[in-house]
């Protein structure tokens with residue numbers, strides 16, 4: 194592969210160095226383009242633009258490959274756990290048992306919220322969207338940890354911030370659910386797993402502890418693992434951009450929550466359930482729904498289908514599809530939405546519109562059915578995505594700072610009015 198490209202514009206020629214990644218991806222380095230030529234590039238949505246070099250996650254969208262720090266998602270899903278994978282994504286290597294135990298213990302120690310944070314939950318209306326609460330409460334953690342309002346990305350201060358965020362994100366999620374239903378807050382248990390504690394804080398009652406079924410605990414753990422990181426997606430890019438101003442980690446991940454909330458991104462898992470329930474309740478013919486999703490005159494989309502990068506199957510969707518079968522069988526649930534999802538997938542994947550646009554089920558297509566089977570309320574589905582993505586956001590924040598990257602500040606092409614004189618209101 195050549196090391197340079199020549200840009201020849203308006204009689205000016207400039208050489209652009211090729212940056213070749215360890216998986217032979219090639220990017221043209223335009224960091225000096227404007228200084229050398231006065232030109233910028235234009236790429237709304239950044240479909241053709243690399244924002245950084247990263248060692249964290251590799252995706253090959255054409256081959257349906259996803260790897261965290263070089264490990265295949267299929268192997269991690271089968272052999273690892275969410276916390277071990279989070280450690281891998283955060284620190285770059287699989288931990289020893291001692292390191293993993295310390296990581297786990299550090300997170301367990303941080304499960305409680307400052308007691309005065311409880312009053313914040315009461316300040317939200319019962320129907321407040323959980324993602325709004327999550328974003329504001331993560332930001333509120335910055336108020337309770339002034340010593341961590343830094344851009345320290347290694348050492349004890351960083352490790353403490355990681356433990357606080359990864360641990361308290363569960364408590365915030367569970368307590369926002371309980372507050373919305375007028376239930377008392379369930380203190381974290383010292384004797385259950387990361388995922389078990391989340392389920393305990395969500396569903397236990399003071400006199401009747403929630404029974405943590407192993408298959409449910411494993412399904413949640415796998416759900417979080419599959420969501421841990423995913424290159425420079427919308428919310429991760431948001432965390433990097435926010436962090437590039439040198440704002441603290443709590444506020445940077447709170448910004449990521451905001452971006453993730455959108456139905457085109459992390460909000461899609463809840464939108465898939467709404468779509469399947471609409472089809473089920475109204476007896477909509479699947480072919481009619483697919484036709485509506487193809488019709489550009491309306492904004493119907495086949496939620497859970499399509500992806501900016503995967504132009505083949507999303508490996509996470511494949512893994513989740515199997516997991517859904519296992520959990521529904523173990524819980525003896527026959528969810529009609531799963532049958533509709535399967536039939537919809539078949540109809541869509543045989544339709545020319547979806548085939549020529551390489552639209553396949555993505556991670557959100559089956560995850561909603563899994564979460565619904567476990568009893569997670571639909572309005573908490575994207576919160577679940579955020580809990581899983583937290584290590585990936587933090588790892589990208591850390592990597593961006595470790596690269597000593599300049600503040601993110603894209604340019605634009607102005608297409609507005611040319612210079613014009615002010616007209617006094619009496620003359621308008």
Ligand code: SDX
Pocket residue numbers: 238422423425426427456457458459461486487493494495496497498499500501502550552555556557
């Ligand atoms: C996530 O980036 C990540 O990595 C994200 C994520 C992660 O882990 O962080 O993987 C998580 O966000 C998964 C995506 C969840 N969103 C959805 O399921 C919502 C439905 N999907 C679409 O909105 C869409 O596919 C996106 C947002 C996922 C991708 O958008 P792109 O890359 O901008 O693609 P596009 O909208 O330009 O689509 C290309 C064509 C268009 O048709 P034409 O203009 O070529 O005729 O495909 C069509 C689109 O209209 N299309 C769809 C469709 N998705 C794309 N048509 C119907 N239904 C769909 N779902």
